[in-house]
Amino acid sequence: MSKFLPNKEEDYSLWYNELVKKADLAENSAVRGCMVIKPYGFSIWEKMQQTLDLMFKETGHVNAYFPLFIPKSFLSKEASHVEGFAKECAVVTHYRLKNSPDGKSVIVDPEAKLEEELIVRPTSETVIWSTYKTWIQSYRDLPLLVNQWANVVRWEMRTRLFLRTTEFLWQEGHTAHATKGQAIEETEKMLEVYATFAEEFMAMPVIKGVKTANERFAGAEETYCIEALMQDGKALQAGTSHFLGQNFAKAFDVQFTNKEGRLEHVWGTSWGVSTRLMGALIMAHSDNDGLVLPPKLAPIQVVIVPIFKNEEQLNLITQKVNTLLPLLKKSGVSVKFDDRDTQTPGFKFADYELKGVPVRIAVGPRDIEQGTAEVARRDTKEKKSYAFDDLGTIIPKLLEDIQENIYKKAIDFRNSKTIAVNTWDEFMTKIEEGGFLSAHWDGTSETEEKIKELSKATIRCIPLDSKAELGKCIYSGKESNQRVLFARAY
RNA sequence: CGGGGUGUAGCGUAGCCCGGUAUCGCGUCAGCAUGGGGUGCUGGAGGUCGUCGGUUCAAAUCCGGCCACCCCGACCA
Structure with missing residues (x-):
């Protein structure tokens, strides 16, 4: 047993925080909520990037880069999008500093106020769709399959290295399609790419599913996700893929002429994974002696x-x-x-x-x-x-054996921590032990929120492979026709 | 952003209640020995006690503001 790390059975958070620092992955920076990713940690992220980038290219995507700053007015063009992100945006109001009167410091130059304030991107849908308007005229321009590797900023109240930082690194794919069917197909295809990456490279089993309306991405029609289970029994959303419908196309007036010569709004998707995957990787396999890396991602x-x-x-x-x-x-x-x-x-x-x-x-x-x-x-x-x-x-x-073994260990753990519950009492008892609880839900937001309030557990997803099964909602007792997965989550 | 806690050498800490410029361990440096699971011994270097201000002859210690981090809550990838 290591004398150099806290014991993860005694204090999981402390163990995680210390491990991240002692294994030279990352550390806190001078800026609140922002981290320094150290060379060793970054080399793991680079391996993730390389692998994912190849997978994106193989599925027909190309990389591009859009600006860090977004005109404030863009955000409000899609109603639910602005509602989802407005509370956590950093805003640029000025473009110049000057010496303070006493000459001892610099201050914001009040003369240099921006006419239109800029926000630092929390995600790039708006700036990208405003650009797509000029790129797309005809069905011949579709599909448009673009990805970007970038940093984004979301002003979070509480941060943790890799799991939730104010600035984080990610990739965001943004695609445009001629039909709804093609966009849904793209959304599902990229979810599959993420699941494959998580399982085959990170050796981390994931459950593919769709989010409930409450947990859906702001501006999406449907949010697909992969959910993983950490060793402390908490769930972690490891990747999301959104079917955007025509929401952004309508907000930014992106139309194309179809084969019949009629104008139509295009159908969109977006999908992303972030440096949060580093946190997932750490928490999925590591032990009291330190990190355990899957060979395929080990620098x-x-x-x-x-x-x-x-x-x-x-x-x-x-x-x-x-x-x-x-x-x-x-x-x-x-x-x-x-x-x-x-x-x-x-x-x-x-x-x-x-x-x-x-x-x-x-x-x-x-x-x-x-x-x-x-x-x-x-x-x-x-x-x-x-x-x-x-x-x-x-x-x-x-090395192949190790890759397989840690995957097997993780999936055995997850299976042992995934249980079906049928009564509210059972739910409240089992939720304390961590893991996924498979239970009936009446499909309403009110019930979902009530359960969250009482148990601190959320619906992680409605699994794609869940079978139709009649039952009674765990909380309200109303009719339900399938089980959903609950867990406490990161 | 609310509640609680912490901040002393690169890291981890003692001292704080009861004011008199600082303890120990790890690391670091030098030398010798060692080398199959975080080596041993000897000697050395390293500190605006988070920061700003107040009280006092005197502040790590008492008081106040601010900052950062940790835990719990609300929010979220």
Whole structure:
């Protein structure tokens, strides 16, 4: 058990906060609510970006970039959109500073007031749709499939590293289509991309579903989501994909001439995932010794730690290791040989465990004599000796095993924490234990809000694969024809 | 934004009630020994006590404003 991290069973939040800092992922900054993402943390985010970007390209999307600032008037063009975001917008009112009269500081120059104030984007629908108006005239211009990687700002009351920060990084896809069907298909396709990414790369099982009206994106007709379960039993929305209907097209008057020569409003979607995925990744797998990273997203997949008393021994080990490095690199394994003599092996072991490196290979004089190496896997902490010459083939296989194993562990956990409940008493008891509760709901916002008020649990989603089933609402006792998923959430 | 808490060396802390410029651990630096799970010993460096103001001969300590962070609530990806 680590002496360097709080125990996650005792204080989950403290454990999370300390882990983020000690594993060198991120830290708080001089600006309230904003974080500094440190190089190691950013390299994980970069791997996520690279993977997702490739998936977006493979599904026909192209990247572009729209401005950080949005004219204030744009936001109010779509009624529910402004209502959803107005409360958390940073506003630019001036464009110049000047020296204060006493010369000791700078002040806002009152002469430099903007005629129209700008908001810092909380999301880019408005500025993008105002642009799409000029890009789209004909059905031949559709579909328009654009993504952007950007930062956004939402002025949150309470922030937590990665999970909710005032500024965060994300990607936002914004597409325009000729028909409703195509837009819905796009919305569902991108949800599928997110689910695949979460499960195959993050090794984090997710439930695909649609949000209730209360939880829907401001300006959307339908919000699809992937929901994951963290180790403390709380749910986390990991990605969303919105069917926007013609709402933004109407708000920004984006019309096209169809094949029959008639003018129609286009159909839109938007979809995004953010640096919040980092928080999800951390909370999905890590333990009291530190991060546990899935090999597919680990910046360093394998670390080799030499154990030596003198330079002569290190030279022997280095020679041996140099025969392995090209083999691993050829198999696409990212490997680091940590031959620093400024830290002890024990320190390195603990440090790479804290950082979540999936596989560690230790090579010492005894190994050199016997032609072996000690291989330790981060997920199970299991250590095993192998013939050194077999490592080139064993390691890639081991990385696949680890990727599978942590996924399996996560899905077993989620399954054990997903239960069906049928009475209000049962609901209130089980919600205390965390996890997803599958229960009947009468479909009204009033009931949803009442349940939230009493239990602190929200409807995470109506799962896409939920079967029609007659029953009685857990709270009101009214008729219901399917179960929905409740949980306390991040 | 409401309620509670915290802020002392890079990090974690003692001291605060009962005023007299600061304790310990980790880290850091030097040397020697060590090296298969966060090495040991010896010596050294490092502090506007969050910040601004007030009380006082004297403030880390008492009082007030502000800032930041943590926990709980409301809001949210």
